Amino acid sequence: MLDASATSVTLRRLPDAPAAEPARLRALAQLRHFHREQDIYGQEERSDTWYRVVSGSACKYLVRAAGRRQLVDIYLPGDLFGFTACLQHRFAVQAVSEGTVVACYPRHRVEALAKDDSETALEIRMQMVVALERLQEQLLIIGTMTAQEKVREFLFYFHRRLSADKDDGMALPISRYDIADMLGISPETVCRAITDLQARGVISLEGPRRIRIGRRQGGQSG
Structure with missing residues (x-):
């Protein structure tokens, strides 16, 4: 999945971050820049670092015994990830966008900071809850809907994450092949589902990955 020539990364201090990130947590971060499809960390790698997407996007995935890759989650700017109860990661994460920037936090230092800094402790708890809710929503989409409904709800779901309070257009962070992988369909x-949604006016296409949600349908989930 990775070209050995693409493993070089640069490291520097994190610049001004959104006000929501506690200052003492931000002070621990260093930035790394990743090429598209470059692993941020691999399966079974030691889990001694936590991460936050600063720009670009990343995907969480598992390579099964037969060699097939299964996407599990998509991380967008602001998402904190890398949590695990074990000493090693069960899943891997790789950059989706070229030039994805990720803040890296030493796990042991963040855990120590959280013991006496309530802002950091709250940020970590909130990020864990958000991640759980995101995966629960994806589970509902995958487990309870028809194939066409899965695609529609997936698009609405990312519209809410990417375009809330902006406009009705969004650039999908992953390809249609990756959408199929996440949804368990071909x-x-x-x-076919995207073509049908376009024909019915639910969405319009503005390029290979840019989609506009119809104003009447954008706020609906059924």
Whole structure:
């Protein structure tokens, strides 16, 4: 998945971050820049660092015994990830966008900071809750809907994450093949569903990955 020539990263201090991030937590971070499809960390790698997407996007995935890759989650700017109860990561995470920037936090120092800094402790708890809610929503989409409903709700879901309070257009962070992987359906089914949604005016296409949600449908989930 990775070209050995693409493993070089640069490291520097984190610049001004959103006000929501506690200052003492931000002071522990260092930035790393990743190429598209470059692993941020791999399966079974030691879990001694936590991460936050600063710009770009990343995907969480598992390579099964047969060699098939299964996408589990998508991380967007602001998402904190890398939590695990074990000493090693069960899943891997790789950059989706070229030039993805990720803040890296030494796990042991963040855990120590959280003991006496209530802002940091609250930030970590909130990020864990958000991640759980995100995965629960994805589970509902995958487990309770028809193939076409899965695609529609997936698009609405990312519209809420990417375009809230902006406009009705969004650039999907992953390809249709990756959408199919996350939803457990074929790429052909994803393409047919998108074509049908476009024909019915639920969405409009503004390029290979840019989609605009119809104003009446954008706030609905059924």
